[in-house]
Amino acid sequence: MKTPHNIRHWLISGCIMLAAALNVSAQPTTLAEPESTPPAPQPTELTPPDPVQVIQLIQGDTLRRNYPGGLTSLLEEINDKTTLTLDPDPLVIQTFDDPRIFEHPFIYVNYADRADWTLSESEKEAINAYLDRGGFIYIDAGITPSFLRDSTQYGQFHSFAEWSVTPELQEAFSSIYPDKAFLPLPRSHPLFRAFYSGLPDATILPDTVRDFVVNEKWPQGTYAAMGLTVNGRLAVLAMPILAMGWGKNDFGQWTTFIGFRIREGAEGIDERLADAAYTGTSFEVTREDGRKDQIFTQEEAMPAWVSEPDGSWRLFRYYYTQEISDYAHGFYTQLGVNIFVYAYTQ
Known part of the structure; x- marks a missing residue:
């Protein structure tokens, strides 16, 4: 097989011999060098999107919030496990009529972080406009059974499967939407499969509790949940406390022990x-x-x-065992991820 140099020599020699045979004066011409192959395009350096900030409503002293590291830990977990890019430091507001809510699509509030759920007229107008524009409000510990309501702190560590929001919460949103009520989310709701589906592996649980947890407590990885629908979509979500299962310290260890x-x-x-x-x-x-x-x-x-x-x-x-506590933390974190992924992708 001729090399490119030999092929060129062969072509020039053939032209000279043909010109001599025809008594034509011919000068060898230099063949143009083939154009060099352009360099392969380099992959474009993608600029990561700016983190999206979540709003957290805390009425009163922000230093006395419930589970202060819970939401931050969950947001870091979401960034690590999903393609969402969320700022782990939420923007804290004190009332729903803060105009900054219209710059952020998600509001998180622990029910006990607001002492009085009587809404002002300006808050009602702001919530109405916010939800009409596609905003989402998640109310943690918004479901608390009656025997725990004597103190809002009871609802911070009892995740009893009541399927009814607290009366104060129902009254607050009824003042905005008189014809609407919080309704149970069916266990088939896509929120429960927005990112994770089903329960974490339950084999670490003691035999005495595994059957109840899998079949009755959290069947198919679901949880007691009540929702308010606005313009045909889930706009307000209330659940028993989840934040007690989110918080980690600087060493990556859970900050609460759950039974x-x-x-x-x-x-x-x-x-x-x-x-x-x-x-x-x-x-x-x-x-x-x-x-x-x-x-x-x-x-x-x-x-x-x-x-x-x-x-x-x-x-x-x-x-109460370490395995039970770790399992509860894993499930509560899984639920939290599903809530945020659902809200941002619905």
């Missing part, structure tokens, strides 16, 4: 509990389908047993 409350049955327990004496009070708790559980307490804010809608009775048992 599980589960329901256990036993042979003959129906008859025994039906006649049992209790020292606390009893309350009704609304289920997802609207049926009621009757909760009996022995200590303040600590349910002891329950009479269920089907007529059965069960005891509440409390379990």
